[in-house]
Amino acid sequence: xxxxxxxxxxxxxxxxxxxxxxxxxxxxxxxxxxxxxxxxxxxxxxxxxxxxxxxxxxxxxxxxxxxxxxxxxxxxxxxxxxxxxxx
Numbered sequence: 506x507x508x509x510x511x512x513x514x515x516x517x518x519x520x521x522x523x524x525x526x527x528x529x530x531x532x533x534x535x536x537x538x539x540x541x542x543x544x545x546x547x548x549x550x551x552x553x554x555x556x557x558x559x560x561x562x563x564x565x566x567x568x569x570x571x572x573x574x575x576x577x578x579x580x581x582x583x584x585x586x587x588x589x590x591x592x
Contacts, residue, residue, distance in 0.1 A: 512542050 520535035527534070552560075 512539060512546070515542055 516535050516539035519538045520531050523531060523534055
């Protein structure tokens with residue numbers, strides 16, 4: 506789901522931000538950061554951009570249909586109202 510390259514990049518940036526006194530631990534910290542990021546991001550209930558865009562399009566289409574149906578119902582109600590008033 507997540508780009509492994511992006512996770513590696515973030516882990517590297519985190520390990521690069523470690524103070525100079527801990528440079529001996531840099532490689533181990535980078536591995537740990539990578540594992541923690543992968544675990545934390547994997548636990549989130551996220552969708553890909555593609556899935557999001559598909560659902561966004563479905564929602565837009567559904568909204569459009571709903572608006573059309575609302576107009577039709579309003580027209581039917583007006584027709585019924587005008588028929589009942591003329592009787």
